[in-house]
Amino acid sequence: MTNGTGRFAGKVAVVAGGASGIGLAILRGLHREGARVVCGDISQERLDGIAGEFDERVACTRVDVTREAEVEALMALAVERFDALDCAFNVAGASRPGYIVDLAESDWDFTVDLCLKGVFLGMKHAARHMLGRGGAIVNIASLNAHVPMHAGAAYASAKAGVEMLTRNGALEMTPDGVRVNAVLPGLVETPLTRRHFENRAALDAFLARIPAGRAAQPEDIAAPALFLASEEARYVSGASLLVDGGWAVTGYPDMRPFRGRPGWPKPNAGADP
Numbered sequence: 001m002t003n004g005t006g007r008f009a010g011k012v013a014v015v016a017g018g019a020s021g022i023g024l025a026i027l028r029g030l031h032r033e034g035a036r037v038v039c040g041d042i043s044q045e046r047l048d049g050i051a052g053e054f055d056e057r058v059a060c061t062r063v064d065v066t067r068e069a070e071v072e073a074l075m076a077l078a079v080e081r082f083d084a085l086d087c088a089f090n091v092a093g094a095s096r097p098g099y100i101v102d103l104a105e106s107d108w109d110f111t112v113d114l115c116l117k118g119v120f121l122g123m124k125h126a127a128r129h130m131l132g133r134g135g136a137i138v139n140i141a142s143l144n145a146h147v148p149m150h151a152g153a154a155y156a157s158a159k160a161g162v163e164m165l166t167r168n169g170a171l172e173m174t175p176d177g178v179r180v181n182a183v184l185p186g187l188v189e190t191p192l193t194r195r196h197f198e199n200r201a202a203l204d205a206f207l208a209r210i211p212a213g214r215a216a217q218p219e220d221i222a223a224p225a226l227f228l229a230s231e232e233a234r235y236v237s238g239a240s241l242l243v244d245g246g247w248a249v250t251g252y253p254d255m256r257p258f259r260g261r262p263g264w265p266k267p268n269a270g271a272d273p
């Protein structure tokens with residue numbers, strides 16, 4: 001399938017961590033909108049699982065984003081295969097959780113290396129192909145950049161780091177034509193969060209925090225990520241876009257049981273008299 005009219009027609013993108021969840025939704029969106037894309041992921045099984053879905057405008061390759069030489073090769077592949085690199089999405093992430101008092105040093109290192117160093121390496125090696133020519137980098141952080149969670153110190157710290165890394169990147173790179181922005185998702189239904197969706201009580205605890213009344217689907221996160229990489233966001237750099245269904249605004253207790261509900265819509269509006 002070719003798409004010469006989409007927002008990314010003629011553009012070349014890399015999605016690091018693109019074989020599942022949010023990264024896969026970004027990959028599908030880019031492909032649908034005309035881009036040529038290199039999808040990198042550590043899981044060969046997942047890469048094999050998606051390869052048949054795409055045509056020659058998508059190249060899949062195995063990469064560990066915590067290894068600099070591999071990330072350098074990932075970005076170079078876009079230029080070798082498709083002659084350019086216009087957009088990079090740093091999406092790969094996971095966590096080995098643990099309370100601070102229990103957390104093994106190796107688990108801290110795993111999470112911070114993957115979630116923070118991986119993004120640094122992605123930015124570094126993508127930008128080297130973009131500076132002076134123009135480009136856009138989108139990093140996937142998390143609501144946990146702002147909100148701590150039990151047993152999530154390493155993850156939340158790394159995600160907070162991604163937000164500052166994004167701002168630092170914007171400071172350094174925007175003058176040379178490279179915009180750098182971050183998306184901060186709330187709860188998204190992906191393989192990463194499957195355990196929350198298999199536990200009704202845990203899911204209800206999340207939903208009580210989300211004014212939108214549901215978790216996000218990966219496409220709900222891909223859409224703003226694509227916007228930030230697109231020409232529509234040409235004057236946006238250094239931004240952190242919360243995409244959380246309103247979760248971040250729910251820090252205050254729900255006072256509606258004490259104040260009563262708003263007067264609109266009318267309680268019986270639309271009901272038969």
Ligand SMILES: NC(=O)c1ccc[n+]([C@@H]2O[C@H](COP(=O)([O-])OP(=O)(O)OC[C@H]3O[C@@H](n4cnc5c(N)ncnc54)[C@H](O)[C@@H]3O)[C@@H](O)[C@H]2O)c1
Nearest residue numbers: 017020021022042043064065092093142185187188190192
């Ligand atoms: N799902 C959520 O609720 C949620 C919320 C906020 C932020 N995020 C972030 O969004 C990003 C994507 O998460 P997801 O939910 O789509 O998870 P996912 O597990 O579905 O996808 C993550 C992908 O990253 C790949 N990956 C893991 N380690 C890698 C490595 N070292 N090198 C290359 N690829 C690697 C995995 O193989 C997988 O395909 C992560 O950074 C995650 O922290 C997710």
